[in-house]
Amino acid sequence: xxxxxxxxxxxxxxxITRTHSRTLTRFxxxxxxxxxxxxxxxxxxxxxxxxGARAFGSYAEAIADPDVDxxxxxxxxxxxxxxVLEALAHGKHAIVEKPAFLRSADCELARTAEARSGRxxxxxxxxxxxxxxxxxxxxxxxxxxxxxxxxxxxxxKHQRVEGWRANPGSGGGGALFEGGIHWIDLLANLGxxxxxxxxxxxxxxxxGERSMLVVAEYxxxxxxxxxxxxxxxxxxxxxxxxxxxxxxxxxxxxxNGLFVRVTGACQRFIVPGLRxxxxxxxxxxxxxxxxxxGHEPLMSLARAQRGLxxxxxxxxxxxxxxxxxxxx
Numbered sequence: 001x002x003x004x005x006x007x008x009x010x011x012x013x014x015x016i017t018r019t020h021s022r023t024l025t026r027f028x029x030x031x032x033x034x035x036x037x038x039x040x041x042x043x044x045x046x047x048x049x050x051x052g053a054r055a056f057g058s059y060a061e062a063i064a065d066p067d068v069d070x071x072x073x074x075x076x077x078x079x080x081x082x083x084v085l086e087a088l089a090h091g092k093h094a095i096v097e098k099p100a101f102l103r104s105a106d107c108e109l110a111r112t113a114e115a116r117s118g119r120x121x122x123x124x125x126x127x128x129x130x131x132x133x134x135x136x137x138x139x140x141x142x143x144x145x146x147x148x149x150x151x152x153x154x155x156x157k158h159q160r161v162e163g164w165r166a167n168p169g170s171g172g173g174g175a176l177f178e179g180g181i182h183w184i185d186l187l188a189n190l191g192x193x194x195x196x197x198x199x200x201x202x203x204x205x206x207x208g209e210r211s212m213l214v215v216a217e218y219x220x221x222x223x224x225x226x227x228x229x230x231x232x233x234x235x236x237x238x239x240x241x242x243x244x245x246x247x248x249x250x251x252x253x254x255x256n257g258l259f260v261r262v263t264g265a266c267q268r269f270i271v272p273g274l275r276x277x278x279x280x281x282x283x284x285x286x287x288x289x290x291x292x293x294g295h296e297p298l299m300s301l302a303r304a305q306r307g308l309x310x311x312x313x314x315x316x317x318x319x320x321x322x323x324x325x326x327x328x
Contacts, residue, residue, distance in 0.1 A: 003069050006291060007053070008095075009034040009062040011083055012074035013046045016097060020072065020124075021050040023280040030288055036062035059083060063090050070291065072124070073097060077172040081106045088117040093291055095122045099181045100304045102172040104312055107305035114301070122287045122297050123304040127182040128189065129282040131273030132257030136244070140191040144266035145246025148192050151216075151224035154240040154255050155183045159230040161210070174209025177311055180228040184214070184314075185307045187226055190244070192218035199314030203231075214314045 008024075008031050010017045017035070024031050033052045037043035040057035047055040056062040063071060063086055070093035073083045081101050087094040088110075100123045101107060114121050127133065140148065165178055172178070176199075188194050200213040210231045216224035234240050240255040249264020257277050262268040276282055283299070290297045 003292075005030060005032055006288060007032045007034065007067055007069045009036055009056065009065070009068045009071045010046070010074055011036050011059045011062060011071050013037040013039075013042045014074060016124075017046065017072075017074045018050075020074070020280070020284075021046070021052075023284060025051075026281060027284060027288070031284075034062060034065075034068060060086070063087050063092060068092060070095060077102055077178075081109065084110055084121060085113050088113045088119055088121070091117060091119060093119045093122070095124055095287060098123055098125045098304070099172060099177055099308060099311075100301075101308065104305050104308035107301050107308065111301050120290060120294075120297075121301055122290070123299050123301065124283065125182065125185060125299045125304060125307075126279040126283045128185055128299050128303070129279030129286065130257050131276065131279070131282075132253065132260070133186060133189070133279070135260050135270055135272045136186075136190055136251065136253065139251060139260070139262055140244065142266075144249055144262065145244060145251065145264065146248030148190075148218070148220065148222040148244065148246050150243070150245040151187065151190060151192075151222060152244075153183050153187060153224070153226045153228075153242045155180065156211075156227055156229040156232040156240065157234045157238060158232060161208070161230060173311070173315070174212075175230040176209060176212040176214070176228055176314065179230065180212065180214070180226070181307050181311060183226050183228055184310050185303070187214070187216055187224050188306060188310060189303070192220045192222045192224075194224075194310065195219045197310050197313045197317070199316075199318040201318045212314065212318070214310075216310075 013035055034054045035043045035046040035052045036056035036059050043055035062068060071087045072095040073080055074097050077099055080096050084094045084096050110121050194216045196217040198215045203211055211229035214226040242253055242255045244251040249266055251262050253260040257272050260270040286297050
């Protein structure tokens with residue numbers, strides 16, 4: 001029987017756990033949060049700050065606890081697979097932060113364990129739940145743009161790289177792998193189907209990858225580009241403009257999701273939704289529904305695997321990207 005209240009244990013007490021905890025305050029009565037850390041004092045601190053039910057001094061203790069229904073893996077990517085498999089073996093649902101695993105092939109291992117356990121694996125890829133993503137897909141599917149010719153996503157910003165993100169061994173790759181996976185998913189799920197991607201790395205290649213240009217070829221004949229960077233200050237305090245061009249119209253949109261402007265045969269100005277602009281509430285709403293009903297989530301393991309495959313392909317076609325675990 002599906003629980004009326006889901007007991008969710010966070011594995012890892014960092015910034016993203018804090019973000020998710022704030023989101024889940026809106027789901028009180030549906031979710032009871034617990035916190036686990038390798039530092040017992042830190043788990044206790046998070047439990048006190050976020051009205052958590054319990055604190056655990058290790059991940060294993062939380063996973064083994066019979067009262068825990070699901071875990072949220074919020075640790076560095078190199079630990080994700082082992083923790084997900086351990087959770088499934090103990091009969092827990094597993095929500096895993098993006099990027100889900102170090103390699104796309106790891107999704108097959110998780111899928112096999114998922115089927116054996118009767119529990120589900122969810123990937124916390126909030127961008128696919130953004131109001132912006134829904135609006136763009138609806139506009140493309142409506143045919144108002146005609147045949148899509150070009151898609152350009154601008155995802156450049158300046159971001160400090162600290163902790164495990166500065167270590168390709170723990171993080172699994174560079175900026176495209178850790179942050180660009182969001183945008184790769186959007187590029188792949190606007191309607192046209194990607195058949196090939198190519199990666200280009202500008203700048204100094206002596207350090208870790210912080211900027212990539214990804215070019216996507218679509219089966220329908222369109223071409224897409226993603227400019228992704230963690231080393232370029234973006235104008236207007238982080239506002240960036242992206243575009244979709246079709247034979248009957250085009251779309252100009254703010255990359256974060258503030259607005260969408262449709263021109264051509266159909267003229268519209270749309271504000272996708274500011275209350276859940278990051279898609280976190282919709283993501284957890286979907287996860288809780290799927291835990292209770294057994295339905296497939298919007299961000300399925302197959303979809304997450306496709307995103308990882310595209311990132312791997314972009315890295316493979318880049319002449320030289322040093323020290324990246326994600327490259328086969």
